[in-house]
Amino acid sequence: MKNILDVKLLLVCLGVLISLAPFSVKADPPSDPVMAIIIDDIGDNRAKGMAAINLPGAITYAFLPHTPHSFELAETAHLLGKEVILHAPMENKQGLRLGPGALEQHHSSHQLRSILTTGLDSIPHVSGMNNHMGSLLTEDRSKMADVMAVAKKRGLFFIDSVTTSNTVAWQVARENGIPYLTRDVFLDNEQRWQYIHGQFKQALKLAVQQGHAVLIGHPYPETVRYLSEALPILDQLGIRLVTASELLKIRTDTKLMLVDKQVHETCDSYEGHCQSAPMAAR
Numbered sequence: 203m204k205n206i207l208d209v210k211l212l213l214v215c216l217g218v219l220i221s222l223a224p225f226s227v228k229a230d231p232p233s234d235p236v237m238a239i240i241i242d243d244i245g246d247n248r249a250k251g252m253a254a255i256n257l258p259g260a261i262t263y264a265f266l267p268h269t270p271h272s273f274e275l276a277e278t279a280h281l282l283g284k285e286v287i288l289h290a291p292m293e294n295k296q297g298l299r300l301g302p303g304a305l306e307q308h309h310s311s312h313q314l315r316s317i318l319t320t321g322l323d324s325i326p327h328v329s330g331m332n333n334h335m336g337s338l339l340t341e342d343r344s345k346m347a348d349v350m351a352v353a354k355k356r357g358l359f360f361i362d363s364v365t366t367s368n369t370v371a372w373q374v375a376r377e378n379g380i381p382y383l384t385r386d387v388f389l390d391n392e393q394r395w396q397y398i399h400g401q402f403k404q405a406l407k408l409a410v411q412q413g414h415a416v417l418i419g420h421p422y423p424e425t426v427r428y429l430s431e432a433l434p435i436l437d438q439l440g441i442r443l444v445t446a447s448e449l450l451k452i453r454t455d456t457k458l459m460l461v462d463k464q465v466h467e468t469c470d471s472y473e474g475h476c477q478s479a480p481m482a483a484r
Contacts, residue, residue, distance in 0.1 A: 235409035235441045238383070238449045239417045239429070240264055240332060240361060242289050242474075244279075245272030246301075247421070254421035255279045259433050259443040264289035264332050267303035267321035280327040285445040287361070288321055288328050290349070292336030294365070294473050305339055305349070314348045322356065329447055330381075332361035332418075333371065335473035341366055346374040353380050359450055361385065363418055365473045381450045388474045389419035398428045409441050414449060418474060 242264045244251045248271040255263060255278055262285040265272045276286045291300035293307050303321040305314050322328055331353065339345050340362065349371070353360050359381040362372040375382035387405045390398050401417075409415040419425045436443050444452070 236414050236444045236449060236452060237405060237409050237417065237436065237441050238262065238414070238444055238446050239389075239419065240287070240385075240446060241419055241421055242332070242334065242363075243420050244275055244289070245269030247271070248275065250421040250423070250426075251275040252278070253423070253426045255282060255284060257426060257429050257433060259436075260285070260445045260448065261443070262287060262330075262446045264334075265325045265328075266291065266301065266334065267324045269301070272325055276325050276327060285329060285447060286325065286327040287446065288325050288331040289334045290318060290321060290331050290336075291334040292339035294335040294337045294339075296337070296473070298335060298473065300335060305336075305345070307339060307342060307345065309345075311344075311348050314345060315352050318349060318352045322352070322358075328358065330359035330361060332385075333363045333365065335365055336363065336369075336371075337366040337473055340369040340371040343370050343374060346371050347378070350374050350378040350380050354378055359383070359447065361416070361446055363474060381453075383416050383446060383449060385418050385474075386416045387418070389417050390422055390425045391474065393422050393424045395424060395428060398425060402428070402432055406439065406441065414452070416446075416449070 240262045241254045241257075243266060244254065244263050245266040246269045251271055252275065255275060263276075263279050264287050265276050266289050279286055291302075291304040293300070293305065303317060303324070305317055309317065322331070333340055350360065352358075353375070360371065360375045360383075362369055362375070362382065362384045364372075364385045372382050372384045386408050387401050389401045389405075391401075392398075405415040405417050419429070433443060
């Protein structure tokens with residue numbers, strides 16, 4: 203069954219790339235399309251976290267602060283050569299619970315910076331951060347300035363998960379000289395093979411069209427099963443899997459992503475999470 207699935211995926215993806223051949227300009231850098239995958243919500247479930255960390259390739263893992271298994275899993279990920287970032291909980295418009303280490307709009311500048319610093323200290327080997335939920339807070343320019351002040355002090359990059367089309371997080375990062383990326387595709391808002399497959403194909407299209415794609419997924423069993431089969435064939439498709447920090451280096455070296463994206467699709471009310479599954483730390 204696995205081999206049949208691999209062949210099916212390969213044929214579909216090759217068809218996607220062939221159909222996009224006119225978009226691929228080989229005379230100009232970057233030479234090969236690249237893909238960065240961030241797996242969010244690591245730390246509250248050890249078994250699911252380990253399964254995700256054992257996926258092959260250069261994946262970036264975003265750890266929730268102060269969760270039961272975040273420290274151990276971050277250490278394990280680092281030992282396996284994976285990239286570790288903080289998945290910083292930020293207030294959302296839906297009133298969804300965030301768990302410990304949440305950054306909220308009522309916090310003073312001092313409180314917000316202190317909470318974020320404590321969250322960063324709870325995860326070893328952190329090189330950057332992204333927002334967990336945050337449809338409310340990432341629209342607040344002053345709060346994002348506080349977040350970026352901490353990022354700048356600690357030499358971190360920021361990934362805007364884009365849980366609202368009105369986010370200013372990436373803009374404030376740019377204004378403050380913080381290396382930043384923005385999410386292109388949520389991989390698994392639905393925990394169905396066909397849905398995840400469709401989202402992955404969309405990411406492949408973007409990687410070819412613009413030279414890169416940034417995906418965010420979660421340690422759901424269906425996501426891990428899909429990626430365990432899809433990732434090994436990326437090389438055959440001419441797409442290189444890179445960490446978030448590697449993509450940022452490519453951006454610096456080749457002026458990749460010089461033109462900012464027009465943000466974005468209408469975001470769902472679950473902040474990029476699967477509607478059929480409980481939220482982390484809910």
